[in-house]
């Protein structure tokens with residue numbers, strides 16, 4: 001996994017020297033920082049992921065050669081400028097156009113530090129997406145780092161290559177539709193349509209004609225023939241969301257279609273052959289619905305050939321921070337200018353929160369926080385999270401309850417002590433070794449501690465470089 005292993009600084013003078021020494025004191029080791037004084041020495045290959053461009057005065061370095069070089073976009077550039085000194089309008093415009101972030105002097109070193117951290121996240125996301133590109137081209141992007149998600153990615157690969165129905169289960173907002181899309185994108189049907197229908201959202205009287213189409217005159221108002229969604233999905237994949245809400249009388253039609261690969265339009269007599277793969281999802285317990293008689297058992301078995309279970313977000317703690325950063329970058333163009341990331345308490349609380357709305361809720365909270373935040377770092381209040389919201393986390397067993405409590409205590413102490421292991425261990429009355437073991441066990445991040453002073457910065461993002469798995473290629477977007 002490629003991370004931010006090098007920073008290239010171009011420019012000379014006191015600002016540069018000061019920046020280097022300040023970055024070093026924040027844990028960016030001096031050997032990561034390569035300094036170049038003149039345009040002629042810019043290495044064309046093997047570029048680092050981040051470049052700092054230190055303007056000294058009228059920026060003689062912003063020659064067309066450098067402009068071209070920056071425009072190549074292999075490195076993300078941050079301008080460090082003394083805005084008062086830049087009188088030349090062309091240069092001002094170039095700064096806006098060429099640089100992904102800029103900082104004015106005197107430099108707020110914490111802000112610069114978090115800009116670099118954000119760029120490291122982007123680099124991690126981008127490099128892991130390129131690892132995944134061999135999986136196939138896809139419009140969608142699934143991010144996850146937890147063992148559960150890695151298993152899910154494997155399952156998706158397996159079920160994508162066969163043509164049987166797949167039954168996707170998971171709470172609302174866990175990513176069922178995204179998973180269905182990923183299966184489609186990984187399958188040989190990828191070049192054909194992917195259509196999703198929410199069976200619970202369509203009125204009962206419309207759903208049959210929406211799915212199967214109708215002939216002209218089939219019912220009052222059917223002034224023309226209508227081709228239904230199933231026919232429109234020819235060659236591709238149909239995702240039937242909330243299949244548990246499909247009225248009983250339509251379940252038999254669906255069963256016929258699954259068994260014979262034929263449909264009849266409403267009011268039509270002809271059997272029409274269709275080649276469509278069906279993926280179905282529900283957040284209700286279909287077995288119970290079968291027992292109750294509201295779902296046909298034969299249809300249930302027909303749909304339930306292959307299963308994919310998506311766990312709720314609260315059960316994949318490692319993913320929460322990775323996803324939060326992922327969405328932070330995705331909505332980067334909507335954020336208020338000064339926001340550079342999450343503070344430590346926010347990250348800690350996000351791990352403890354229950355997330356009843358799962359990833360959809362996470363997206364909404366992060367997005368809102370990015371707009372509303374008045375500080376450099378998103379605080380729990382910006383996310384609408386408070387400690388009391390996290391206290392309700394319920395455990396499925398006594399062991400889980402102990403784990404949750406243990407993790408909470410460890411994390412709280414580390415957060416209070418800015419991830420200083422010695423202080424936290426002393427506060428908890430355990431040895432450093434035991435604390436390390438607990439951090440390992442609960443996947444509490446050690447990166448900030450390992451990098452020493454970085455962890456002392458208010459709001460340091462205590463996180464390991466995320467081993468993000470993208471199921472498919474990056475959506476075109478800011479991330």
Ligand SMILES: Nc1ncnc2c1ncn2[C@@H]1O[C@H](COP(=O)(O)OP(=O)(O)OP(=O)(O)O)[C@@H](O)[C@H]1O
Pocket residue numbers: 141142143144170171172173174175176177178179241283359360363
């Ligand atoms: N692993 C993931 N990585 C990135 N984004 C995700 C992931 N899982 C879900 N999302 C995003 O979360 C949102 C909700 O996902 P999706 O609509 O697939 O959930 P769902 O389970 O089908 O929800 P519902 O049951 O309410 O229909 C979408 O914006 C989706 O792109």
